[in-house]
Amino acid sequence: METLLAILVGILYTAGFYMLLRRSILKFIIGIIFLSNATNLLVFLSAGLVAGSPAFIKDGNMQAEKTADPLPQALVLTAIVIGLGILVFTLALKYKYFEVTGTDDLDQLKKTDD
Amino acid sequence: MSKILLLYLIFSVLIFFLPKKLAGYKAIVLMLLQVAVFIYFISLALNTPSGSTVIEEIPWIPGLGLNLVFVADGLSGAFALLITGIGALVFLFAHQYMKKYENTGGFYLQLNLFSGAMLGLVLSGNLVQMFIFWELTTVFSFFLIAFFHEKEESRKAAFQSLFVTGFGGLSLLTGIILLGTVTDSYAVNDWITHADEIRNSQLYLPGLVLIFLGVFTKSAQFPFHFWLPGAMQAPAPVSAYLHSATMVKAGVFLLIRLTPALGGTPEWTYIISLTGVLTMLTGAWFAVTKTDIKSILAYTTISALGILVLLTGINTMLSLKAALVFLFVHAFYKASLFMIAGLIEKKTGTREIENLGGLVRYMPLTFIFATLALFSMAGLPPMLGFLGKELIYEAKVQSPGIASLVLILGVTANILMVTVSLLFLYKVFLGKYKNRGAIPNEKGFLLLSGPAVLGMLSLIIGLFPEFFAKSVIEPALNIIRDEKIVVKLELWHGFNKVFFLSLVTVLSGAGLFLLIIKQEKVITFWRKINTRLFAVNFSDVFTNFLNNFIEFSKQGTKSIQHGYHRYYILTIVLFASALLTLQLMVTSEWKIQAPLSFRPFYISGVVIITALATIFSIISPTRILTIISMGVAGYGIALVYLYYSAPDLAITQILVETLTVVMFFLILQRLPRFAKLSPIRTKIRDAVVSLFFGGIMTMLALKAIKINFSNPVSDYFVENSLSKGYGRNIVNVILVDFRALDTLGEVTVLTVAAFGVFLLLRKKSEP
Numbered sequence: 001m002e003t004l005l006a007i008l009v010g011i012l013y014t015a016g017f018y019m020l021l022r023r024s025i026l027k028f029i030i031g032i033i034f035l036s037n038a039t040n041l042l043v044f045l046s047a048g049l050v051a052g053s054p055a056f057i058k059d060g061n062m063q064a065e066k067t068a069d070p071l072p073q074a075l076v077l078t079a080i081v082i083g084l085g086i087l088v089f090t091l092a093l094k095y096k097y098f099e100v101t102g103t104d105d106l107d108q109l110k111k112t113d114d
Numbered sequence: 115m116s117k118i119l120l121l122y123l124i125f126s127v128l129i130f131f132l133p134k135k136l137a138g139y140k141a142i143v144l145m146l147l148q149v150a151v152f153i154y155f156i157s158l159a160l161n162t163p164s165g166s167t168v169i170e171e172i173p174w175i176p177g178l179g180l181n182l183v184f185v186a187d188g189l190s191g192a193f194a195l196l197i198t199g200i201g202a203l204v205f206l207f208a209h210q211y212m213k214k215y216e217n218t219g220g221f222y223l224q225l226n227l228f229s230g231a232m233l234g235l236v237l238s239g240n241l242v243q244m245f246i247f248w249e250l251t252t253v254f255s256f257f258l259i260a261f262f263h264e265k266e267e268s269r270k271a272a273f274q275s276l277f278v279t280g281f282g283g284l285s286l287l288t289g290i291i292l293l294g295t296v297t298d299s300y301a302v303n304d305w306i307t308h309a310d311e312i313r314n315s316q317l318y319l320p321g322l323v324l325i326f327l328g329v330f331t332k333s334a335q336f337p338f339h340f341w342l343p344g345a346m347q348a349p350a351p352v353s354a355y356l357h358s359a360t361m362v363k364a365g366v367f368l369l370i371r372l373t374p375a376l377g378g379t380p381e382w383t384y385i386i387s388l389t390g391v392l393t394m395l396t397g398a399w400f401a402v403t404k405t406d407i408k409s410i411l412a413y414t415t416i417s418a419l420g421i422l423v424l425l426t427g428i429n430t431m432l433s434l435k436a437a438l439v440f441l442f443v444h445a446f447y448k449a450s451l452f453m454i455a456g457l458i459e460k461k462t463g464t465r466e467i468e469n470l471g472g473l474v475r476y477m478p479l480t481f482i483f484a485t486l487a488l489f490s491m492a493g494l495p496p497m498l499g500f501l502g503k504e505l506i507y508e509a510k511v512q513s514p515g516i517a518s519l520v521l522i523l524g525v526t527a528n529i530l531m532v533t534v535s536l537l538f539l540y541k542v543f544l545g546k547y548k549n550r551g552a553i554p555n556e557k558g559f560l561l562l563s564g565p566a567v568l569g570m571l572s573l574i575i576g577l578f579p580e581f582f583a584k585s586v587i588e589p590a591l592n593i594i595r596d597e598k599i600v601v602k603l604e605l606w607h608g609f610n611k612v613f614f615l616s617l618v619t620v621l622s623g624a625g626l627f628l629l630i631i632k633q634e635k636v637i638t639f640w641r642k643i644n645t646r647l648f649a650v651n652f653s654d655v656f657t658n659f660l661n662n663f664i665e666f667s668k669q670g671t672k673s674i675q676h677g678y679h680r681y682y683i684l685t686i687v688l689f690a691s692a693l694l695t696l697q698l699m700v701t702s703e704w705k706i707q708a709p710l711s712f713r714p715f716y717i718s719g720v721v722i723i724t725a726l727a728t729i730f731s732i733i734s735p736t737r738i739l740t741i742i743s744m745g746v747a748g749y750g751i752a753l754v755y756l757y758y759s760a761p762d763l764a765i766t767q768i769l770v771e772t773l774t775v776v777m778f779f780l781i782l783q784r785l786p787r788f789a790k791l792s793p794i795r796t797k798i799r800d801a802v803v804s805l806f807f808g809g810i811m812t813m814l815a816l817k818a819i820k821i822n823f824s825n826p827v828s829d830y831f832v833e834n835s836l837s838k839g840y841g842r843n844i845v846n847v848i849l850v851d852f853r854a855l856d857t858l859g860e861v862t863v864l865t866v867a868a869f870g871v872f873l874l875l876r877k878k879s880e881p
Contacts, residue, residue, distance in 0.1 A: 006815035014808030021800040023791040046818035054759040055844040068759035070844035071828040085867035092871040
């Protein structure tokens with residue numbers, strides 16, 4: 001399964017960068033979402049996959065080896081939330097930008113005047 | 115001595131807070147400062163025995179072993195006398211000269227600070243400290259040259275001199291550091307004690323050449339001389355001060371100061387002498403054909419600086435004595451002549467000698483003082499200049515090794531100097547009065563006070579040189595040679611070889627002068643030779659080089675900073691891919707430990723649906739389908755999290771993904787449809803690059819699985835979650851307890867983002 005997930009990571013990165021290279025700002029933002037998903041999955045994957053044994057402490061003694069590693073999960077969780085923050089802000093920025101300029105084309109962003 | 119420099123700083127500010135009645139007398143106040151410091155150095159010279167030094171040391175950067183060292187000895191004293199003495203006269207002159215202009219406050223501030231920096235330079239006993247003062251003089255001279263900054267020529271000239279001397283300053287610093295590594299010290303005294311060590315070091319030659327670059331640019335030596343004539347755009351007081359007596363002499367000062375430490379080798383002698391000879395000749399040669407009086411003075415200054423450098427290079431007792439005397443000779447007559455040039459320009463409105471003439475009728479006093487100065491320049495008795503020239507000849511006759519060459523070229527240069535002096539005198543003051551402007555006058559005695567004092571000094575010292583020799587030249591020479599030397603100067607040396615050379619010089623010079631006035635053709639022919647011989651104008655070469663350089667930089671910047679966002683990203687992606695490829699190759703022996711399997715099948719199904727949704731999201735033509743499939747991919751990832759023991763992640767991911775899709779739909783109705791912006795070729799190129807990158811990331815993910823270099827940090831969290839954090843869900847305990855500050859940061863980011871969104875989406879309250 002790791003192999004399959006690694007391929008998924010690759011596809012997500014491909015999609016993310018392909019979208020980043022588009023001129024449309026909306027696609028650019030979608031690209032950011034894919035990139036952050038890809039990175040989250042990469043971190044999660046590299047910690048090693050453990051099925052069906054979340055990092056909970058059960059009653060009595062537990063063996064740490066058998067449960068999932070909690071630290072990458074905590075990191076990814078933070079990253080997901082911050083990704084949401086960035087996304088919301090960029091969307092609002094995009095909205096304002098379109099309201100002012102009336103275009104979705106990144107190349108129009110080059111000029112600061114007029 | 116540090117207090118004196120502090121005084122300069124204080125006075126520079128003080129002049130802006132003068133009471134209203136005195137506000138017009140800023141220059142006079144600063145002149146008084148110069149006079150006071152002048153008197154201080156005179157008393158220092160008279161009260162300390164010859165050859166002794168007064169040293170003041172202040173800790174500066176103890177970690178680097180650097181101290182601020184101020185040294186007052188014969189040499190720095192002599193220069194300090196020049197700086198303050200001429201400075202006082204220049205401020206007096208400027209008081210009258212600058213009255214008409216605006217912004218004189220700033221001008222005096224800069225001139226005074228320059229003066230302080232120059233004084234700091236000559237008093238420095240530490241080369242890093244000296245370098246700082248050196249650069250300060252460069253910077254202030256930039257502002258002073260650019261006083262008429264509304265003129266393009268002024269700005270250009272100022273920039274040129276800043277660029278050339280700034281370049282020299284940097285190579286000087288490099289040289290100082292290079293040689294400093296040999297002795298592990300930047301104090302001049304340490305260099306002198308370890309002189310042999312430095313001279314035998316491998317770094318000696320490169321260090322020497324770098325220091326020479328600094329010296330030659332500052333002292334306008336060939337081929338860096340071109341900035342000095344350009345700097346004549348400065349107002350007359352600046353030319354009289356910086357470009358005759360002080361700043362351009364900084365290079366000479368450094369050479370003399372370093373003679374005991376670095377001098378005496380063939381490299382030293384030949385490089386300096388050759389440069390000096392060339393400069394001396396070039397300056398004098400061009401001076402003859404110039405018609406702008408300030409330009410003439412600039413070229414004779416170049417020639418004089420060449421002589422000074424040459425004398426330092428010869429490096430005998432006689433030549434150093436001659437250099438010290440000539441230093442004063444030149445400062446006296448050149449400062450005086452620059453002031454006279456300023457006066458003439460002010461009164462007649464022109465600096466072209468072709469438009470001048472017959473001024474003796476209207477400006478008799480000016481004529482007298484100009485004659486004194488010009489006689490000194492030509493080296494005619496009984497002026498100090500004659501004495502200086504005799505000494506120079508004597509030094510050249512007895513110079514080891516290269517005497518004959520130096521002598522012939524030296525005499526040639528001096529012949530030209532005689533001719534220039536006579537031409538100047540004749541064309542400006544004698545002959546017919548040609549100027550059509552207002553009748554000139556000599557009102558404003560302050561303008562003439564400088565030339566008067568300097569002319570009389572030149573005459574008196576020329577006639578009675580004993581006191582000057584004893585109190586100024588002798589202490590300085592003692593310091594350089596580090597031995598007791600009794601200096602005697604006499605105007606009359608008797609009939610000997612040197613006198614004969616002088617006679618030849620004066621007669622040939624006068625002959626050439628007569629030839630030039632009688633035959634107009636000579637000078638036109640001369641100019642023709644110059645344009646042929648020196649088809650390369652150094653100033654133009656400099657400008658061209660600079661323009662090309664700027665153009666090159668512009669093109670470079672344009673190709674890198676092109677303003678297309680996606681190409682920046684493309685560059686970053688390609689570069690990152692290259693680095694990652696390299697890393698994958700380095701770790702090629704790591705085996706990938708993940709066999710390809712599809713178990714369990716339902717998760718495989720989820721992964722494949724996620725992948726397909728992602729691909730569909732890219733290629734779908736409409737916005738709604740794109741966003742829905744993006745959402746599907748997000749939920750798919752959430753399911754993966756859920757299966758692989760991360761319920762918290764799954765919950766968060768689902769919440770966030772839902773929010774994202776909702777928000778997209780909310781603003782979607784306000785946004786335009788996808789437009790077809792890129793041609794198909796671009797799309798293919800982007801797809802290839804992205805696929806390449808994605809492939810590498812897949813490889814990276816595969817390799818990263820199950821690699822633990824050391825024990826995971828998580829063990830600590832697992833062990834202590836219940837006992838210290840009182841929670842059974844370890845991920846949650848990490849977030850709110852162990853790494854609570856990180857979570858606080860996260861919350862702050864969200865808050866800031868929320869504020870940003872609020873401000874962006876707020877309805878405009880005012881149009």
